Amino acid sequence: MNLVWTTYCFGGFLFAVLLAGKASVAAEPYIPEDPQAVVARLPASLVRMAPEGRDGLQGPQRMARVRDASLAYVEEGLRSGDARYFGYALALLNPLLSDTRVPTELLLPLAMVQQARHEFGQALANLADLLQRRPGDLQAWLMRATVLQVTGDPLLAKNDCIKLAVRGSPLLGSTCLAGSAVMTADxxxxxxxxxxxxQSATEPDRTMLPWALRSLAGLAEASGEVDAALQALDQAQAIAPDDVRTLTARADLLLRMQQPAQVLQMIVADNPVPQLSLRREIAAKHLGREVDPVVLDQLREMHESAVRRGAELHQREAALLYLELLERPVEALRLAQENWRTQREFADAWLVLESARRAGREDGAADVLAWMRDLGNADRRLESLRQSLFREARS
Incomplete structure (x- = not known):
């Protein structure tokens, strides 16, 4: 299996993954010799949504069709971990984008694709443009809050979440606020x-439940209630068994709970989503088993290839690779620090603190520690790690 790094983010969760494929983003495109060869199969529902040149739709109707289809592609990419869907979305959008003014209907999906590329500034600019044109667009408020949470400005994101709480459902507002509050005094x-x-969720809230349950799990674990956190993730997995976001969150929680055997039960060998394969190998290592040399070589080669290309979209996962599998904490700390410049969620703070602890470099966590102080950190996970870092530095 060949692997390709990519990164995407939505709903308060950022993941860097590798894709099984023939070529990396920077390589020559894979063109099969047989023109009838099947390169990928799309879900029938997405095929039906995609507009075609012969469908007869023009003007606003076609614009709305492109918007709906591109958003559906983005969601499928998030759910499955297959970032080719982001390319499909962009392929739909590009022919309709103007150099001077992006059509209003396309600003949201364009911002989502830009965020997937870590073009956070451009994503925020397009969301600001959309909100200028449509102040009541709840999806735009949610998306902007998400970008701000990911980039480490939860207090500013909170303002957008409050707008959602006032104009949307209680579950929408509370889940958004959860992402802003998880590392603050709130x-x-x-x-x-x-x-x-x-407890008061209604039928229209049903599509939000996996996201809300993942957020609930984060708050529960940050409050020291790890069993409640695991229960929330179990419920999320029961609703959407193949959602990579939930599977990744559950694997990370089980590893922090020192239950690697459950990770092996959850993630099958030869998993096609490398962020899950990485966690499976970490779990195997914690159990004293041999790390799969093929998977390890693929993960390492993909990181080194990305460095050669100048890509910096997967540093969270690369830091985890160097910390856990390669046992090179100094290099892991460097990668975690570089990642911290653009991504500032719990997982990013944890990586910096844990890498600094294992590297014996208290000074390496200075930026994260200052950020925690500024936010009035109430996350028990990070506070415990901070104390361990100080204790070991002085021993």
Whole structure:
């Protein structure tokens, strides 16, 4: 299996993954010799949504069709871990994009694709443009809050989440606020609010439940309630068994709970989503088993290839690779610090602190520690790690 790195983000969760494929983004495109060869199969529902030149749709109707189809592609990419869907979305959008003014209907899907490329500034600019034109667009408020949470400005994101709480459902507002509060002094209040919103969720909220449950799990673990966190992720997995976002969150939680055997049970060998394969190999290593040399070589080669191309989209996963499998904490710390410049969520803070601890470099965590102080950190996971870092540095 050949692997290709890519990264995407939405709904408060950022993942860097590798794709099984014939070529990397920077390589020559793979063109099969047989013109009838099947390169990929799309879900029938997405095929039906995609507009065609012969469908007769013009003007606003075609624009709306492209918007709906591109958003569906993005969601499928998030759910499955297959980032080719982001390319499909962009292929739909590009012919309709103007050099001077992006059509209003296309600003949201364009911003989502830009965020997938870590073009956060451009994504925020397009979202600001959309909100200027459509101040009541709840999806745009949610997307902007997500970008701000990912890039480390939860207090500013909170303002957008409050707008969602006022104009949208209680579950939508509470889940958005959960992403802004998880590492701030607002954590206890946000946890209680989301619990109440979950209890009163209605049928229209159903599509949001996996995201809300992942957010609830983060608040529960940050509050020291790891069993409640695992229960929330179990519920999310029961609703959407193949959602890579939930599987990744559950694997990470089980590893922090020192339950690697459950990770091996959850993630099958030869998993096609490399971020899951990485966690499976970490779990195997924790159990004293041999790391699969083929998977390890593929993961390492993909990181080195990305470095040669100047790509920096997967540094969170690369830092985890160097920390856990390659046992090179100094290099892991460097990667985690570089990643911290653009991504500032719990997983990113944890990587910096843990890499600094294992490298014996308290100074390497200075930026994260200052950020935690500024936010009034109430996350028990990070506080425990901070204390361990200080304790070991002084021993």
């Amino acid at each position: 954590l206890p209040r946000a946890y209680r609010s989301l619990q109440r919103a979950m």
